């Protein structure tokens with residue numbers, strides 16, 4: 001299937017789309033195959049090999065525990081955070097995994113084989129599952145790659161998947177893979193970027209369903225912030241990073257109410273909103289989402305988990321602070337949400353098609369940079385930008401994220417990731433504002449900057465591609 005808005009915005013658990021969501025999905029697919037092929041009853045032992053970046057940073061990213069849950073048959077979009085804790089405690093306590101939800105098998109994190117220095121040809125995020133029978137004969141094996149944003153590809157099916165993608169694009173009314181093609185559609189139809197995306201989405205589902213789905217995505221983003229603001233203390237993983245969002249929220253409420261007491265039972269997004277503090281609100285939303293992500297909570301990949309705070313933060317800005325929209329109510333606000341997410345997704349498609357949204361492939365520019373660019377496009381769109389201005393906003397945001405490396409301390413999606421989301425959200429807002437004060441003409445096109453991001457990623461040392469072997473990851477003492 002062609003990449004759609006619900007591929008780029010999918011519901012999962014933290015802390016990483018490529019290292020948590022993708023591996024859980026792959027393990028769940030493998031478990032389903034065992035069931036469907038009838039070999040499950042013959043399984044006597046299991047082996048999981050993790051390669052490259054998955055092995056290097058898997059512990060910090062929750063890869064191994066996500067795989068255990070996937071092997072039990074859980075899917076990232078359905079499992080609840082409470083179930084995660086309960087099942088992981090069960091597996092750790094008994095040393096036994098319930099394979100495909102049906103066959104108890106002695107297995108745990110320590111049994112996984114880590115090969116951080118071995119990178120499989122297709123992608124650095126490789127994993128192989130193998131099961132054998134009582135006689136030691138292999139009854140089923142499969143290798144998967146987690147290619148970013150929670151997407152997985154099975155070894156040997158890369159060409160078929162690519163072919164299927166190309167075929168499915170032919171069925172789209174307004175197919176595009178480059179910004180130039182997207183702008184051509186806008187010029188030919190008179191539609192905006194969000195509407196071009198909507199026309200294509202309608203090839204696979206009705207408009208009501210699309211709208212309801214996108215509003216649900218936004219509600220999950222909001223729920224993620226609400227959950228995070230109630231959780232104090234330090235983030236898991238041993239870095240002792242304190243959750244800042246709850247304290248910031250209390251302070252922000254007071255500042256916006258000029259020191260008056262506020263309704264403690266009011267929803268977190270009930271205001272009051274003082275425009276003097278728009279930046280602090282944007283920071284708060286980004287921090288809250290990423291702190292929740294870092295603790296394994298429910299998040300929307302947007303387009304990845306590590307960058308999950310940027311789009312909610314900028315959309316929050318659009319709804320509450322962007323000129324002309326702060327007073328919008330009810331259905332108007334829903335329109336803003338839908339339009340914002342569609343325009344952002346159109347730009348996300350360009351990154352998926354021409355470069356990568358995987359930190360393990362191109363560094364953090366592919367994760368935080370892509371999200372910042374998508375958010376800038378969404379904001380420019382809902383602020384009334386022309387297609388050329390929206391394209392310009394996306395270009396500016398990525399241009400100033402080029403070269404951004406991935407160097408998470410301790411392999412955890414915490415430092416620099418959490419603050420980086422807030423900074424990238426601010427860049428997205430500034431990029432949209434700059435583009436809207438122009439006429440859409442500009443020297444560097446979005447396609448040129450996307451290709452530059454891809455090439456920069458190719459040239460980047462593997463130390464800076466989600467291996468925790470370079471940058472802050474090696475220059476900061478972990479504790």
Ligand code: SF4
Pocket residue numbers: 306307359363364367368405406407408412413414416417420466
């Ligand atoms: S540094 Fe960027 S790409 Fe790397 S884990 Fe953090 S957010 Fe993801």
